[in-house]
Amino acid sequence: MKKKDYLRNGFGLFRNFGWKKNLLAIAAGYLLCLGLDRLSALLAGARMFSTLDFSIAIMPFIGFFLGIWGILGSFIEFFIGTATILITFRAYDFVLPTSYYIVAIISLIIYCALPSMLWYAFPLKGEERASFPRLDTSAHVIKYYLIMVITIAVYVASRALQDALDDILNTSFTDSVMEFMQYLGVVLIISIPIAIIISVIRTRTITINERMVLTFLIIGVIATTLCAILIYRLTVYLEPDLFDDYDAIFQTAGSDIFDQNNAEQVLYRYINYWNWFYVIITVMLNILLIIETIFMRSIEKKVTKPIIHLGDVLEKYSTHDEGVFDPEQVKTECRPYRYGYGEVSTLTRTCVNMAEEIDNYTKNLEHVTAEKERISTELDVASNIQQDMLPSIFPPFPDRFEIDLYASMTPAKEVGGDFYDFFFVDDNHLVLVIADVSGKGVPASLFMVISKTLIQNHALLGGTPKEILSYVNHQLSQNNDSMMFCTVWLGILDLTNGKIVAANAGHEYPAILRNGEKFELMKGRHDPPLGVRDGLSFREYEFTLAPGDALFQYTDGVTEGTNTEMEEFGEERLVQALDENAAGTTKEIVDGVYRGIRSFVNEAPQFDDITMLCLKYMGPDSHVQKQKKQYSLTISSRVDRLDEVTRFTEEHLKEFGCPDDVLFNMILAVEEIFVNIASYAYGGRDEDTRIDISFDEEARTIEVVFTDRGIPFDPTRRAEPDITASAEDRQIGGLGIFIVKKTMDEVEYHYLGGKNILTIRKKI
Amino acid sequence: MTIQNKPEGTALTMAIEGRIDTQTAPDLQDAIQNSIEGVTDLILDFTDVGYISSAGLRVVLLAQNWMDAKGGTMLIRGAGKNIVNIFKITGFDNFLTLE
Secondary structure, rough: OOOHHHHOOOOOOOOOOOOHHHHHHHHHHHEEEEHHHHHHHHHHOOOOOOOOOHHHHHHHHHHHHHHHHHHHHHHHHHHHHHHHHHHHHHHHHOOOHHHHHHHHHHHHHHHHHHHHHHHHHHHOOEEEEEEEOOOOOHHHHHHHHHHHHHHHHHHHHHHHHHHOOOOOOOOOHHHHHHHHHHHHHHHHHHHHHHHHHHHHHOOOOOOOOHHHHHHHHHHHHHHHHHHHHHHHHHHHHHOOOOOHHHHHHHHHOOOOOOHHHHHHHHHHHHHHHHHHHHHHHHHHHHHHHHHHHHHHHHHHHHHHHHHHHHHHHHHHHHHHOOOOOHHHHHHHHHHHOOOOOHHHHHHHHHHHHHHHHHHHHHHHHHHHHHHHHHHHHHHHHHHHHHHHOOOOOOOOOOOOOOOOEEEEEEOOOOOOOOOEEEEEEOOOOOEEEEEEOOOOHHHHHHHHHHHHHHHHHHOOOOOHHHHHHHHHHHHHOOOOOOOOOOOEEEEEOOOOOOOOEEEOOOOOOOEEEEEEEEEEEEOOOOOOOOOOOOOOOOEEEEOOOOOOEEEEEHHEEEEEEEEOOOOOOHHHHHHHHHHHOOOOOOOHHHHHHHHHHHHHOOOOOOOOOEEEEEEEOOOOOOOOOOEEEEEEEEEEEHHHHHHHHHHHHHHHHHOOOOOOOHHHHHEEEEHHHHHHHHOOOOOOOOEEEEEEEEEEEEOEEEEEEEEEEEOOHHHHHOOOOOOOHHHHHOOOOHHHHHHHHHHHOOEEEEEEOEEEEEEEEEEO | OOEEEEEEEEEEEEEEEEEEOOOOHHHHHHHHHOOOOOOOEEEEEEEEEEEOHHHHHHHHHHHHHHHHOOEEEEEEEEOOOOHHHHHOOHHHHHHOOOO
16 A cells, blocks of 8 residues: 555655656756756866765755656756766767766666655554655654665766766776765765755754754754865865866867866866765765764653654644543653653653642542532522421412412522411411511521411411511520521411401511502511510501402512612512502512512522512301301313313212202203303313302302313303394303303302302202 | 114114214215215214214204205204204204104
8 A cells, every 4th residue: 555655756756746846856856956057167267177076965855845847957957067067078089988978877777766766665663654855853863864874875876887888987886985985975965955945944853853953963064074175275275276277278178278187187187076076075064964863862852752742642642533542641651751850750640640630630520519508408408498487389279269369489599588388277267477588598588488387387376477487586586696586577368358467577678459459568566676685575566458458578688689789679669560460469569579589689699588479368267167068179171171070070979968850950050150261261271160059058059169270251141042033033151141040049250350250059 | 983884775863873963964965965966864862962063063954955945955953952953943843844
């Protein structure tokens, strides 16, 4: 697979960049060679002939970076150059065998292509495939260096072969070594900076290694320049006429005074000079490069690699990639550099410590979170228990038509200190309690539970409001070191006459609705809250609710509901909200006030529990006091439940000893009314109807009461059908109710507290 | 409620047994509607009917109108005291033929 890839792009050589870029590569190869050609000519004293053509030194490198296209460009330049030389020296009649040219071309091709092929054919250990040539690590530097050494060795060998084919220059082994040195030095000095510049342009980064290679190279160039000057001076000193003699050869070339032997000698001396020049450059450069590489390897081993590895490890640890990476694994992974005195060891130890700290912290956090979760759950349970302690099924006393009662408590925090309560102490006396415990949260709720229990217990013993409050105050004051207290309003309603006896221990004044018109705060007697001081006595006051009147009690969470402008809801807004809903049921009144508060405070958070209790007195129920047998059925208002209704009616009427004809008429009446409710009251919705059957033994009267919360409808006012009409003209509607009215002794309809209440009576 | 049809020529006797209330009345209506084709004299035998509500009365009224419309007759036989009372209260006795 890998090999195939290399073959496909000719070991990186035959990369196709697209025709525009290919042309550009050709031009670049050509211009680079041309430039270097001129440079070498310049360095050789502006003469066309020098011992080393720099453009040849750049060729392997061109293959590396510009591919086959660059090589093509440099070939063009090379052949033009060679042709120029051949033309210049055509007078000397150089005749070289054809094989010389063939070998020359082949060796040149090998020379250009080999580095690139070698680079891509041998990826380094740990590399999946060789990346674009870059001198970013010491390994890459070594690879590059070795490739250049091999390439130049091969080229020099091919040159030796080439020379062996002609007999002008008898190249010795020493000559070849010299040549090798020359090429190596020049190739390195030219190709390395270009390689680094290209990679910097490509990646827009520069590694430490590349900086170091460049630094060493610059030092090398400076050092070699100094050396070159020294050699030049030395040569001038030792052989003062070498350069003049050399120049003379060219001046006399082609003329009669040209001395062949002398020219060869001068040329030999001249080449010798350049050879040494290049050898020294190369040796110095190589020494510097080797030092740099050794230094680099050491840095890599001690600093770069550990830091890269540490980075990988920490990345894995922080992202939890590849499974859960715990601090132990970090420790194991970092073992090689954890011990020692260097900066890397310190860094590694710090990182390992940090990983452990993070782990500890995370574990601790998990523990704390779990604990918090547990407390929160317990608080939720506590909150539920507290909520459950408040009566929450409405209507609470469905068989008591004298009252319509509703209450609600909306806690601010998980558990609050507000509560309401209501319960019968006997058949006709209903105790109403609303209270607010000081403080919030768990302490308040504990105190609330105690207070509520004490109040209820004592009230059930039959005390008056002041007795109950005195007793509870006494109990709460004992051992009340935390100085918690509780404001309470407690009233006892007599259902037979609407009279309320109440006492107020520091609580808000109740609002009373009179004549169904306006609510008004009733500022009665006011005493200190419970639990503050033992031995307090409390005063009572009385007032009476007429039928239709209502009582509304609340806690300070209602009036002190605060909006974002820090305004309080206040008593005025409360009374206004009450009045707006005064005509509704108690639930509608309470819900209406709550909506009023919510829309007033708007975005602001709720600071205190909001607790409300509302009672409407419907008037005494004359039947309540009578001894009577009573049965009740609450049933879904659907025609298909008729059988159950009939069975229920028949069963209890038979029990009352109802004669057959009355039974027949009663069952008929019950069916007609039930079917009527099922068909019309709820507009198709599936809601309950309540049927109460009672028998007053004294009056020998059977009474059936139908209660539904459907749309108000008085069947008694329905137009009666014309019973004298013929069959053809008869209207069937209204017949059922008509039968009921005809067969029953009394049919009564009321709409009270959102309920249709239809009562039928029949004497036995 | 059960209904038994006893045809005698163009006369049909439907013997009804049980209660005719809101739930069963539609069944009776269907039964009568399906049986009276070609019938000139319909006899509804109420001997075993223990109960009738306004829904039942409506069916009786319908049946009477159907028979009247095709010039036939309808007779209600053996209705109990309570049921006759309901017929009287509602004025149904004005147009029903009771036996």
